[in-house]
Amino acid sequence: MTALVGIVLGSDSDLPLMKDAVKILDTLEISYEVTISSAHRAPEKTAEYARSAEARGIKVIIAAAGLAAHLPGVIAAHSILPVIGVPVKSGALEGVDALYSIAQMPPGIPVASVAINGAKNAAILAAQMIALADASLGKKLHDFKEDLAREVEAKDSKLKELGVEGYLNNK
Structure with missing residues (x-):
């Protein structure tokens, strides 16, 4: 089954948090893929993931990142798909820096943001976007x-x- 949602983690340390998104997608029977990439440590991999996602059938990308949280923005810069950023609670500012980084994107490169550690809401928002063209998912x-x-x-x-x-x- 082709994945409809791409979940991209900036680090494997984000996986316990993003498991909440996976549970929601499983409950709603939405196919997904999970990838670890990094805007800073693997910029080419991240750009290629974003550029190829639409052709692979992905409809929405959820990107989790802490600290400077560039991952959602870099993905949005390389794709026309909707990107939802999940700011991860980490570092001295406990995720506020990540929230600001995700919310303060420049004109032309929008990224939706959920609350700090808001993985569940990211999955629900992704589902709502997909449901615009899928009545059975809307019913779910x-x-x-x-x-x-x-x-x-x-x-x-x-x-x-x-x-x-x-x-x-x-x-």
Whole structure:
């Protein structure tokens, strides 16, 4: 099956975080590929990945990076595909530097950004983009959001039943 989402990690240390994105994509039955590359340590590999992604069937790229977080921007510079940046909490600024790097792209090279360590939302956003042309995936996303609402209702019912102290003690 051709991958629809490309997940690019700046380092293997990003894999535990990005496993959350993989779980969402698996739940929604969206095919993906995961690659380790680096805007700084493997710039040619990164550029080639970005340039070849569309021809390989990729529809959206999710790129995770910490610190200066150039990976999503470099990928966006070499592709017309939507790129979603996941700023990774790391370093002295705990991901704020990565968030700013991803959000402050120059005109003509847009990169969407999710919250620091927002791998789940990156996968959901990628799914929503793909669902624009895939009604069955749109249905899965509607069901997914309905499940989220049911979880909130269940938690609220439990809170009302147990009270604040009982709820907290039962967690």
